[in-house]
Amino acid sequence: MAEGLKVLDAVLGDDVSVETTEYDLGARRWHATGETLPDEVLEELKGHDAILLGAIGDPSVPSGVLERGLLLKLRFAFDHHVNLRPSKLFPGVESPLAGKPEIDFVVVREGTEGPYVGNGGSLRTGTPHEVATEVSLNTAFGIERVVRDAYARAQARPRRKLTLVHKNNVLVHAGHLWKNIFDKVGEEFPEVTTDYLHVDAATIFFVTQPERFDVIVTDNLFGDILTDLAAAVTGGIGLAASGNINPGGQFPSMFEPVHGSAPDIAGTGKADPTATVLSVAMLLRHLGFDAEAARVEAAVSADLAERADTQSTRTTSQTGDALAARVSG
């Protein structure tokens, strides 16, 4: 996080000053106070232009507490329905895939519906007769707005291709709703080529033919799975950025690395801050600082290419320094 803010300051220079408020949320606070995201904090956050979220999670906190109580609470409270996750294999970066494929696509993951709504329960909990449910909720309203956003993004890119990923041969109700809306909204974008893939088949193409993708639109859970796989094939989760966007601007959008908090290396200076720095670039673009965003991305790209040559093993803050130097240079 420190490196992300360092690069943000450096790229904005003296012309623009950034006012930041730091909130100590996450595992430490939960242990100390039992709180995940207090209402006052949520209220205060509304007064900000954007949120930069450090990776959360710690094995000492029961699974789900911070995820649901902090991260997902923010996504839902601030109606972050466009969860934007670009995937690009930068020159010089090793992919686990043979043959250095060209990868440059973006996943538009729905962020406020599907199996993430928290609508489930358990009956006869803890007994041999327990039954647990999880309900995926999908609305025409929620799907249409994210599908339209994805079409607009595809339209603005050179290849103009949009792929819908779902599982409409099994999840027929949600799947057909997605597919019908995808087809209907597509009529407004005659220049965009469309495609549909079941989620299982999509994972195959991610490793055998990732160059076939341009923009992908998909539901919350499939998007979660696909974007981790996308990060893996583009050189790892240490490089993957994301934006939780509230397109209307009614609430602050939130930018975060796709990776977790890596508690095993916390404080060792080994973490790669690149995903956070690329998230800062997304934040800048979202707020209209397009030139600055491009400069951050160019700095990352140059830095990654150079790393490949020098085999450097820098610390977290050395990488941050190097990127800050590039964007201010």
Added chain:
Amino acid sequence: MAEGLKVLDAVLGDDVSVETTEYDLGARRWHATGETLPDEVLEELKGHDAILLGAIGDPSVPSGVLERGLLLKLRFAFDHHVNLRPSKLFPGVESPLAGKPEIDFVVVREGTEGPYVGNGGSLRTGTPHEVATEVSLNTAFGIERVVRDAYARAQARPRRKLTLVHKNNVLVHAGHLWKNIFDKVGEEFPEVTTDYLHVDAATIFFVTQPERFDVIVTDNLFGDILTDLAAAVTGGIGLAASGNINPGGQFPSMFEPVHGSAPDIAGTGKADPTATVLSVAMLLRHLGFDAEAARVEAAVSADLAERADTQSTRTTSQTGDALAARVSG
């Protein structure tokens, strides 16, 4: 399918005769009669020792009709709760992954619960106010039996490692039920090393470190996604076999390639029958013909190694002939 039966006959030789009944199900029948799986056929199938299922599906049939009405109907009616999917990178087979990793694991996918139960619906269908739901149903009974089966399989393998894959930080009710049962049943198998991964993280390891997996147990939907990815990294869906097992033997188990029907190449003689032949090996093992199963697998392994040398482009039936010759030789 013809090649699978050819190899089955060849490996059993004159000692054992196989009585087969052929059922013409799938797209053609649906177009002709509107039927997917008539009750009489389901009843008759019960009298068989096992089912070998050809890949189903055709773009001329609406998505979901054959999947739900035929394939899933069989899995549910015959209580195929252990959906067994081995993943092995055979010598000589190209993987899309760089560096030829060692891959040899098996996914035990739950086959009769989760989001596959068909419990969903749609309100205000076709209007801008449509709401569609999909309910994932999970029972302690259903999870425990598949988890125990997976432990037993892990126990019988040299590495004795079992990984549970779920998403218990978001799907907390179903996820915690899976995790609690996984931990509890694990006490009966002290020699098995265990691990837990979220499904998104699991996809990363499938491409960066597939050698870490031995046996994986997971829910129906995650298993669907992971096994397609596993097939991709082990050389493609043309080689992936599966068994829909009813361990108690109350109903016939069913064996099928993981791939679809590839209607674009139907009848051209280009389809690789290997996945069907490996499914025949699983069928043989299930019925107690262990030596014969091993012979079929050895034949496939030798054939794949030789293919790499000769760059051969055989037809479907030539590959079937080659495998039949090997197992009878």
